Amino acid sequence: MYVHHRGVSTAIGALLFLLIAFSMLGLYLMMYNLNSEIALTYLKKIEEESKKPNINFTVDYKRRESITPNLGSTIAYTVFLGEVNDDGVDSLVAIDDKKVMLTSTTGQGSSSNGGIRNIIRNGNFDNRELTPWIVYPQNYWDARNQYARYNRLVYFWSGGAKDYNGFLAQSFNYNSSFRNPILSFWYRYTIVSSSFLRRYSVNVTCLVQILDSRNNIIWNNKIVSVVLNNNNPTSSNSWMNKIFNLQLVDFNDGTYNLKFLIVITRLSGSFVSVNVDFGFDNICLNVTIPRLTSNFYNNFADIVFDIVDNSFTYFYFVSNTTTFLEIYYYNSSSNVWLLDKKYIIGDEYVNISIAYNRTRFFFYSYTPFQIDFNYVRINHEVLASKINISLSNTGNGEEHIIAVWINYTRYPNEGTLDFYVLPGENRTLTVDLASLGLSLEYNKVYVIEIIGVRSKYIKNIET
Amino acid sequence: MNKRGQGEVLATVLLVLIVVVAFSGIWIWYMGRYSGEISHLYREKEKATISMNEKIIIEKVFFIQNNIDVFVTNMGVETDVSTLYINDNIVYSGNTRLLSGSSLWINVSYSWISKSVYNVKVCTYLGNCFEVNVRAP
Numbered sequence: 001m002y003v004h005h006r007g008v009s010t011a012i013g014a015l016l017f018l019l020i021a022f023s024m025l026g027l028y029l030m031m032y033n034l035n036s037e038i039a040l041t042y043l044k045k046i047e048e049e050s051k052k053p054n055i056n057f058t059v060d061y062k063r064r065e066s067i068t069p070n071l072g073s074t075i076a077y078t079v080f081l082g083e084v085n086d087d088g089v090d091s092l093v094a095i096d097d098k099k100v101m102l103t104s105t106t107g108q109g110s111s112s113n114g115g116i117r118n119i120i121r122n123g124n125f126d127n128r129e130l131t132p133w134i135v136y137p138q139n140y141w142d143a144r145n146q147y148a149r150y151n152r153l154v155y156f157w158s159g160g161a162k163d164y165n166g167f168l169a170q171s172f173n174y175n176s177s178f179r180n181p182i183l184s185f186w187y188r189y190t191i192v193s194s195s196f197l198r199r200y201s202v203n204v205t206c207l208v209q210i211l212d213s214r215n216n217i218i219w220n221n222k223i224v225s226v227v228l229n230n231n232n233p234t235s236s237n238s239w240m241n242k243i244f245n246l247q248l249v250d251f252n253d254g255t256y257n258l259k260f261l262i263v264i265t266r267l268s269g270s271f272v273s274v275n276v277d278f279g280f281d282n283i284c285l286n287v288t289i290p291r292l293t294s295n296f297y298n299n300f301a302d303i304v305f306d307i308v309d310n311s312f313t314y315f316y317f318v319s320n321t322t323t324f325l326e327i328y329y330y331n332s333s334s335n336v337w338l339l340d341k342k343y344i345i346g347d348e349y350v351n352i353s354i355a356y357n358r359t360r361f362f363f364y365s366y367t368p369f370q371i372d373f374n375y376v377r378i379n380h381e382v383l384a385s386k387i388n389i390s391l392s393n394t395g396n397g398e399e400h401i402i403a404v405w406i407n408y409t410r411y412p413n414e415g416t417l418d419f420y421v422l423p424g425e426n427r428t429l430t431v432d433l434a435s436l437g438l439s440l441e442y443n444k445v446y447v448i449e450i451i452g453v454r455s456k457y458i459k460n461i462e463t
Numbered sequence: 464m465n466k467r468g469q470g471e472v473l474a475t476v477l478l479v480l481i482v483v484v485a486f487s488g489i490w491i492w493y494m495g496r497y498s499g500e501i502s503h504l505y506r507e508k509e510k511a512t513i514s515m516n517e518k519i520i521i522e523k524v525f526f527i528q529n530n531i532d533v534f535v536t537n538m539g540v541e542t543d544v545s546t547l548y549i550n551d552n553i554v555y556s557g558n559t560r561l562l563s564g565s566s567l568w569i570n571v572s573y574s575w576i577s578k579s580v581y582n583v584k585v586c587t588y589l590g591n592c593f594e595v596n597v598r599a600p
Contacts, residue, residue, distance in 0.1 A: 009478040016486035020493060027497060034508050045515055402536060405523055416536060416564055451522045453538050456595075 051397030055421060055457050059448050061440060063384040064312065068093060069376040071100075075307050078131060080121045081105050082301030082363075092376040095316065100373040104299040104365065116286045119172045120258065123185070123283035132304070134169045134335050141168065147186075147281035150262060156202070158270040168280060169259040171337045173362065174251045178287035181246040183208070183258070185283040190236040193228040193274045200269025201229040204262070204276055208242075210249060211257040215334045218256075219249045227267070228274070239279070246285075255328065255337045258285060297324065297364040301371060304360045308380055311357060316375040318349045323365040329356035349374070383440040383463055389429040389450065393421040397454065401429065405449040409436050510589065516540045519585050519593040522566070526599045531573045535585055535593075537561040543588035549573055550582050558588060575599045 069075045069092045077084070082105045087098035121132055125143040133148065135141035140152040154164045174181075191204050206224035209217050223242055226235040264274055289298070307313050323345050328337040337360055343352070363371060387406075393399060402416035411417075411431045421427050433439060440446065442463050450457040518539030525532040531554075533547060541562050547555035547569050554571040561567055575581065577599050584594035 008475060009482050012479055013482045013486065016482070016490070020486075020489065023493070023497060027500060030501065031504060034504050038508055038511050041512060041515060400538070402520065402538060403522055408525070410523070410534075414566075416538070416566075449523070451520065451536075453518065453520065456522075 048397070051423075052395050053393050053397045053399035053421065053423070053452070053454055054395030055391055055393055055399055055450070055452065055455070057389055057391045057450060057457055057459065059459060059461050060388040060390065061384055061446075061461060061463070062381050064379040064381050067308065067311075067378050067380045069378050074378060075305060075313075075376060077306070078304045080132060080302040080304065082303070084303065092373060095375045098374075102301050102303055102363070102371040102373070104301045104363065104369045106299050106368065116288050118284045118286050119174070119178075120170060120283055120285045121172075124281060130168075132170060134167075134171075136165070136167050136169075140166060147279050148283075150276065150278040150280075152264075153273060153275045154264055156266040156270065156272040156274070163263055163265040165261065165263050167259050167261045169257050169335055171255050171257045171335070172285060173337075174254060174256055174287075176251070176253045178251070178289065180286075180288040181249065181251065182243060182286045183246055183284070184241065184243040184286070186239050186241050186279075186281045187223065187260075188237055188239045188279045189224060190277040191226060191228060191234065191274065193233045193272060195230065195269055195272040197269060197271050199230055200272045201227060201267040202272055202274050203227050203265045203267055204235075204274070205265075206278065207259075207261045207263070208244070209257075209259045209261060210246070211259060211336070213255050213336050213338060215257075215336065218251075219246060230269075239281075255339065257336055258283075297366055299365045299368050301363040301369070302360065304358065305354075307354075307357050307359070307378060309357050310381040312379045312381065313354045313359075314377040314379075315352050315354065315361075315373065316349060316377075317345075317352075317371055317373040318347065319345050319363070319365075319369050319371050320347055321365060321367055321369045322346050323363050323369050323371070326362045326364075327352070327354070328360040328362065329354075330358035330360070332358075383442065385432070385434050385439065387431050387433060387440075387448075389431065389448070390426065391421050391429060391450070392426045393423055396423050398422045399455070400453040401450055402453060403451040404429070404431055405447070405451065406431070406433070406436070406438060407447055409438050411436055513540055513542075514589045514591060517542050517587055517589060517591045519544070519561075519587065519591075521583060521585060521593060521595045524581075524583050524595065524597045526575055529572060529574055531571055531575060531581075531583075533569045533571075533583055533585070534566060535561075535569065536566040537563055539563065544569070544585060545588045546586045547571060548582070548584040548586070548592075548594075551584075 067074050071086060071089045071091055075092060077100065079102065083103045084100065086100040091098045091100050122129070125146050125148055128143050128146055130141060130143045130148060141148065141150055143149070148168050150166050150168065152164070152166060189206070193202050204224065204226050205222060208221045208223055210219040212218050221244060228235060260280055262276065262278055264276060266272060325343040325345055327340045329340050331338050343350070363369065389404065391401070399421045401419040401421065404411045413436070419429055440463055444463050446461050446463065448459050448461060516539050518537070520536045520538055521533060522536055523534040531549065535544070544559045544561050544567060545556060546553055554573055555569055559567060580596055580598050582594055582596050584592050586592040
């Protein structure tokens, strides 16, 4: 009986002990559960992070607008070989009866034994113009007196330039069938130097050069080299004739450049003024055309079109007979014409697209021909007021684009974009520059930064 | 005989009473700790979740004469931006509230050297840091 009563309190004690033990176990299980939940969230996060997006993007910041091909304003032409007639400023505006008609010219003496042809254009400057010659620096050249004149006053001082260059150049096409190339021209010069300091010395040289299409000099000849000093301050020569036989020059089929280069160099002294006055006239590069054979093309037409900058142009024209066409484009950095494409055209209209603003059409054929340029479509490329950013995601994670920076300007001004690029997606994001008070300008660099939640993507564009 | 029995019953009742009282004391003390621990655990879990979902994006760093301007955007949960480090030096400390989706300019005076690379790090109150390396212009 005594034992039984003590057992009751032991049982109650044990019960309460078990209560506390179970509650501690519950706490432990709860901690374990919370830790598991956190670990699971972390694992999900890690899994999300391990899926990486791979974003590539391009920026389209130009748009094309069609402009009317008015002769003399948006498009101009110059004919170097052949005769041309047009039906006014709107000759090329539409496919209609108005045209620019180019008729071929025939090589000299071509009827029987071949003949001699001058492949330099406007070498006598009778029209008082320098076209198609390329001159540098432009301000110091003119053809007012029916010859090319280079008149320039230069000053040398101790800290200034050591030499000054000027040139007169023209590109020409050479055919490997040409024989006996002879270069001839007239030239004169007057050079006057002075210095208020006693001793000085300057050198003036004039070189005649032929350069190939890669701008390598393949022939070079010094026609003037004078040294002037305080004892001998002037030098002049009246008109003289020079003739060079270029038979040994390694000409191939292609475009070459004839260049008259004048170099004024200070040898010693300072504060020296030098006035050079050079004249060039009757420049000819005569080639002998072999006796006509069935494979020789003796009818030519050569026309250069100048179109507004940054344009893409479609020419629509036809020939009245089978005619060969070579299209050249002008490389202004090296001052040469480079061959772009060759075509054979017949008596059906052809449509040729050109991406250059200065294009030369050189036609040749067995028989005399006429080319009718009927229509020209000019797509002028301008900088857009809205840029389109094309994004593609080749990764396996999504990307959320929140902003775009264009140099120092953010799009949008405030807040973030709700623009997602899912894996495998291609999407275009349009940024209205006008809404940001921004407009693109030519010859500038813009840094486009696409801000994504996962990463940043950068590209530079040069307008 | 009867009196002796009463003493035993009384002793047993007293013993039960002592056990109950003692355990009640332990239980009251323990429950306080227990509920405190549970709340702490939930708080920690919430903090960890918030911390995990913080996401500050350093969009742009401008280098201006003797100044560096940092443009940041919060793409995570609402947070407090507390410090900005440049090359591990604290250049800004505060407690700026940044709502989710909103942005903030942090402008600091700093003598930077052209063409050098700088590590820009933004830290939140919860201790998360977000950094970028940028080259001065």
